[in-house]
Amino acid sequence: MATTSISFAESSLLNLVLRRADDALILGHRLSEWCGHAPMVEEDIALANIALDLVGQARSLYGYAALVEGSGLTEDHFAYRREQHQYRNCLLVEQPNGDFAATIVRQVLFSAFMDLYWREMMTSRDKALAAMAGKAEKETAYHLRHSGEWLIRLGDGTDDSHERAQTALDELWVYTGELFEADDIERGLAQSGVAPDVLSLEGSWNQRLAPILREARLEIPQAPFMQSGGRSGRHSEHVGYILADLQYLQRTHPEAVW
Amino acid sequence: MSALTELECHQDELVARAREAVAQVRDPEIPVLTIADLGVLRSIDVATDGTVKVAITPTYSGCPAIDVIGFDIKMALAKAGFCNAHVRQVLSPAWTTDWMSETGKAKLKAYGIAPPAGHASRRALFGEESIVCPHCGSSNTERVSEFGSTACKALWRCKACREPFDYFKCI
Numbered sequence: 001m002a003t004t005s006i007s008f009a010e011s012s013l014l015n016l017v018l019r020r021a022d023d024a025l026i027l028g029h030r031l032s033e034w035c036g037h038a039p040m041v042e043e044d045i046a047l048a049n050i051a052l053d054l055v056g057q058a059r060s061l062y063g064y065a066a067l068v069e070g071s072g073l074t075e076d077h078f079a080y081r082r083e084q085h086q087y088r089n090c091l092l093v094e095q096p097n098g099d100f101a102a103t104i105v106r107q108v109l110f111s112a113f114m115d116l117y118w119r120e121m122m123t124s125r126d127k128a129l130a131a132m133a134g135k136a137e138k139e140t141a142y143h144l145r146h147s148g149e150w151l152i153r154l155g156d157g158t159d160d161s162h163e164r165a166q167t168a169l170d171e172l173w174v175y176t177g178e179l180f181e182a183d184d185i186e187r188g189l190a191q192s193g194v195a196p197d198v199l200s201l202e203g204s205w206n207q208r209l210a211p212i213l214r215e216a217r218l219e220i221p222q223a224p225f226m227q228s229g230g231r232s233g234r235h236s237e238h239v240g241y242i243l244a245d246l247q248y249l250q251r252t253h254p255e256a257v258w
Numbered sequence: 259m260s261a262l263t264e265l266e267c268h269q270d271e272l273v274a275r276a277r278e279a280v281a282q283v284r285d286p287e288i289p290v291l292t293i294a295d296l297g298v299l300r301s302i303d304v305a306t307d308g309t310v311k312v313a314i315t316p317t318y319s320g321c322p323a324i325d326v327i328g329f330d331i332k333m334a335l336a337k338a339g340f341c342n343a344h345v346r347q348v349l350s351p352a353w354t355t356d357w358m359s360e361t362g363k364a365k366l367k368a369y370g371i372a373p374p375a376g377h378a379s380r381r382a383l384f385g386e387e388s389i390v391c392p393h394c395g396s397s398n399t400e401r402v403s404e405f406g407s408t409a410c411k412a413l414w415r416c417k418a419c420r421e422p423f424d425y426f427k428c429i
Binding site: 042043045046048049050052053054055056057059060127130131132134135136137138139142145146 | 316318319320321322348349350351352353402403404405406407409413427429
């Protein structure tokens with residue numbers, strides 16, 4: 001049977017663009033799962049809005065990936081027609097929504113990283129990436145503010161909300177190391193002024209989180225080790241379920257358009 | 259008048275006509291505002307073969323209105339006699355509420371949406387906001403939700419007249 005998967009050569013730049021695009025798409029998809037289920041209508045709208053921003057960022061990034069790849073593939077091919085091992089997102093964003101506390105903790109950890117990342121990307125030598133960063137930076141700052149305020153309310157709230165927030169933080173912390181993993185691709189593009197040096201963002205990230213966690217009365221976990229693998233396509237089983245949902249239409253009716 | 263100047267005059271007139279048609283296109287989600295009021299319309303050119311080239315910029319990365327706006331621009335140009343149009347999205351420089359015209363802000367207020375307060379900056383995004391109720395003018399207001407019915411709005415409530423209202427976020 002013929003495959004509907006695309007094949008392409010993955011340059012360093014393409015790989016890096018797909019990391020950012022896949023992070024945004026997978027987290028956007030996760031957040032959209034809350035639609036109609038959030039604890040209150042305002043939060044339902046908020047999570048859907050954040051999802052919309054992320055899917056919008058993913059679209060710009062996939063469009064650029066298609067341009068970089070250059071053989072005529074489109075944003076939809078990259079979003080819907082790759083195999084699981086070709087997705088470059090970090091493990092943090094694919095984690096299930098869990099309870100509301102887990103969703104908020106995941107959002108704070110990721111947004112605090114992306115806020116720093118996009119702000120540095122604004123001075124990239126790559127004009128297309130710098131332009132996308134200029135838009136994404138404002139949106140990401142707003143996501144961090146929103147999720148950060150929620151985390152303070154949950155951590156400094158009732159015994160139950162505090163315990164749920166701390167449990168979520170303990171469980172998700174092991175996925176944060178991967179955000180700062182500088183492999184040859186990240187290092188090479190950082191050296192040539194195309195992308196921020198992720199390793200150098202870790203200190204600022206800890207500084208951004210510290211006051212939020214302090215106000216939320218949450219303890220920073222001491223993780224004995226950090227999980228890793230997403231950037232090289234070694235994902236948890238969750239991604240298979242996400243892709244089954246996300247890709248269904250394009251796999252069943254390849255090239256379908258609205 | 260030499261042929262060349264005549265051609266140039268004609269060209270200026272074409273651009274003006276195209277601009278007039280495009281500038282009237284409305285935001286599908288906030289129909290009191292034109293895309294010119296919003297600052298979404300960035301540039302218009304008419305090529306020598308008569309193709310109109312329009313550049314627009316999205317307010318937010320995921321703004322679903324942008325595709326509809328592109329379609330509406332082509333329709334408006336077709337009605338004005340320009341059958342070939344090319345609409346392009348530009349991201350840089352990033353759209354900011356500072357580009358919204360004063361007329362646009364007044365129209366928003368009359369429509370019941372509080373216009374963006376002050377100038378866009380990280381402080382405006384994170385600092386304490388004082389938003390005036392578009393219904394009664396009181397500044398005794400409070401934020402209900404940081405997100406509203408569209409990506410560009412937040413939900414507020416007036417404590418004086420008790421009416422809820424949308425606030426166009428300052429970014």
